[in-house]
Amino acid sequence: MKSFRKELWFNTPTRLAFVNITPQVESCVRECGVKEGMALVNAMHITASVFINDDESGLHHDYSQWLEKLAPHEPVKQYRHNDTGEDNADAHIKRQVMGREVVVAITGGKLDFGPWEQIFYGEFDGRRKKRVLVKIIGE
Amino acid sequence: MKSFRKELWFNTPTRLAFVNITPQVESCVRECGVKEGMALVNAMHITASVFINDDESGLHHDYSQWLEKLAPHEPVKQYRHNDTGEDNADAHIKRQVMGREVVVAITGGKLDFGPWEQIFYGEFDGRRKKRVLVKIIGE
Amino acid sequence: MKSFRKELWFNTPTRLAFVNITPQVESCVRECGVKEGMALVNAMHITASVFINDDESGLHHDYSQWLEKLAPHEPVKQYRHNDTGEDNADAHIKRQVMGREVVVAITGGKLDFGPWEQIFYGEFDGRRKKRVLVKIIGE
Numbered sequence: 246m247k248s249f250r251k252e253l254w255f256n257t258p259t260r261l262a263f264v265n266i267t268p269q270v271e272s273c274v275r276e277c278g279v280k281e282g283m284a285l286v287n288a289m290h291i292t293a294s295v296f297i298n299d300d301e302s303g304l305h306h307d308y309s310q311w312l313e314k315l316a317p318h319e320p321v322k323q324y325r326h327n328d329t330g331e332d333n334a335d336a337h338i339k340r341q342v343m344g345r346e347v348v349v350a351i352t353g354g355k356l357d358f359g360p361w362e363q364i365f366y367g368e369f370d371g372r373r374k375k376r377v378l379v380k381i382i383g384e
Numbered sequence: 385m386k387s388f389r390k391e392l393w394f395n396t397p398t399r400l401a402f403v404n405i406t407p408q409v410e411s412c413v414r415e416c417g418v419k420e421g422m423a424l425v426n427a428m429h430i431t432a433s434v435f436i437n438d439d440e441s442g443l444h445h446d447y448s449q450w451l452e453k454l455a456p457h458e459p460v461k462q463y464r465h466n467d468t469g470e471d472n473a474d475a476h477i478k479r480q481v482m483g484r485e486v487v488v489a490i491t492g493g494k495l496d497f498g499p500w501e502q503i504f505y506g507e508f509d510g511r512r513k514k515r516v517l518v519k520i521i522g523e
Numbered sequence: 524m525k526s527f528r529k530e531l532w533f534n535t536p537t538r539l540a541f542v543n544i545t546p547q548v549e550s551c552v553r554e555c556g557v558k559e560g561m562a563l564v565n566a567m568h569i570t571a572s573v574f575i576n577d578d579e580s581g582l583h584h585d586y587s588q589w590l591e592k593l594a595p596h597e598p599v600k601q602y603r604h605n606d607t608g609e610d611n612a613d614a615h616i617k618r619q620v621m622g623r624e625v626v627v628a629i630t631g632g633k634l635d636f637g638p639w640e641q642i643f644y645g646e647f648d649g650r651r652k653k654r655v656l657v658k659i660i661g662e
Contacts, residue, residue, distance in 0.1 A: 283519065296484070315454075327581075348426075352519070362428065383387070420524075483622065489528065491658070
C-alpha cells in the first residue's frame with residue numbers, strides 16, 4: 246500500500262470565500278502514483294470546509310447568502326463562544342453545515358468524478374493563513 | 385490490497401426522492417470479496433446525496449418538509465444560480481445539508497452497521513438518469 | 524494492509540450532549556500500530572453524530588441552541604416519524620446536519636490533525652446505551 250500526504254495553504258482576502266482546489270488535488274494524485282485508492286481532503290481548521298459542488302459563481306453567492314441567514318455573523322454577542330474574545334462562532338456553525346472533508350475515489354490514476362464535481366475550500370473566517378490536508382492511500 | 389468500483393443508476397419519477405440502496409451496496413461487498421476495508425458510496429451528481437439513516441416513511445416525509453422550509457424550491461428567482469437557466473439551486477443546497485457521501489467499514493466481509501443503519505440515495509432534482517459510485521478498498 | 528475495529532460505548536445523562544472522544548480514538552491508533560492510513564469514526568446509531576470541531580463549552584452551547592431552533596424537539600406532533608410512537612424525529616434531523624462520521628488521516632502513527640481539531644460524539648437522543656465504531660486501515 247502506498248500513502249501520500251500534502252498540505253495546501255490558503256490566505257483568502259475576504260472573511261468568506263470559496264476556492265476551487267481540484268487542480269491541486271489532481272496534482273497530488275499524479276505525484277503519488279496511486280492508481281486505485283482513496284483521497285481524503287479535509288480542512289485542518291475548524292472554521293473552514295472542504296466540499297464538492299459546482300464551480301458556478303451564482304451558486305456560490307447563493308451558498309453565502311443562505312449560510313449567512315442560517316447562522317448570521319452579527320450580532321456577535323448572540324453566541325456564547327464569542328465571550329472567549331473570538332467573533333467566529335458563526336464560522337464554526339457554517340463549517341458544520343458545509344462539512345469538514347470529502348473522500349474521493351481514485352480509479353485508473355485519476356479522481357473518479359461525476360460530470361460536474363469540483364472540490365472547494367470553503368472559508369468562513371479568512372484573512373489569515375490556513376491549511377487543507379490531502380491524504381491518499383492505495384496502490 | 386483489493387479494489388472494486390461500480391456505478392448504480394437511478395431515475396426517480398419525482399423531483400425529490402429517497403431510495404434505500406443498502407441491498408445494492410451489500411451486493412458490491414459480496415462481489416468484490418473484501419473482508420476488511422472501507423466502502424465509499426457517493427453521489428456523482430451535485431444535486432443528490434448519499435446518507436445513512438432510518439428506512440421509515442414518516443421520517444422521509446419529515447426530511448422533505450424540513451429541507452423544503454430550509455431551502456425552498458420556489459420562488460426560483462430568489463437564487464442567482466437559477467439566472468443561468470437552471471431551476472435547481474435549492475437542490476444544490478439540500479444536498480450540502482444531507483451530505484455527498486458515506487464511508488462504511490467492512491468487517492468480516494459485511495457492511496459493519498449499527499442496528500438501524502441503512503444507506504439512502506437522496507434525490508433533490510430527479511426525473512432524469514443520475515449515478516452513485518461505490519468504491520471499495522481492502523483485503 | 525492492517526485493519527482494526529473497536530466499539531466505543533456511551534450513555535449520556537442528558538438528551539443532547541457533546542463528548543470529546545479524541546483520547547479513545549488516539550488509543551485505538553496506538554493499539555493497532557498503523558503508521559500510515561485512515562481512521563473512520565462513525566456513530567452506529569442514527570440519532571447521533573461524530574464530528575470534528577472545538578472543545579469549547581460556549582461553542583457547544585451555541586450548537587445546542589442553534590440546532591434546537593433549526594429542528595425543535597417540541598411540539599413532537601409536528602413530525603410524522605413521531606406517529607410511530609417515537610419522539611426523536613428532531614434527533615434524526617440534527618444528526619444529518621452535524622454528520623454521521625469523520626475520516627481522519629493517520630501519519631507517522633498519529634491522528635494527523637490541525638491545531639484545534641478534536642473528535643466529538645454528538646448525542647441528540649441520549650439517556651440510553653449507544654455506540655461509535657472506530658475502523659482503521661493502513662500499514
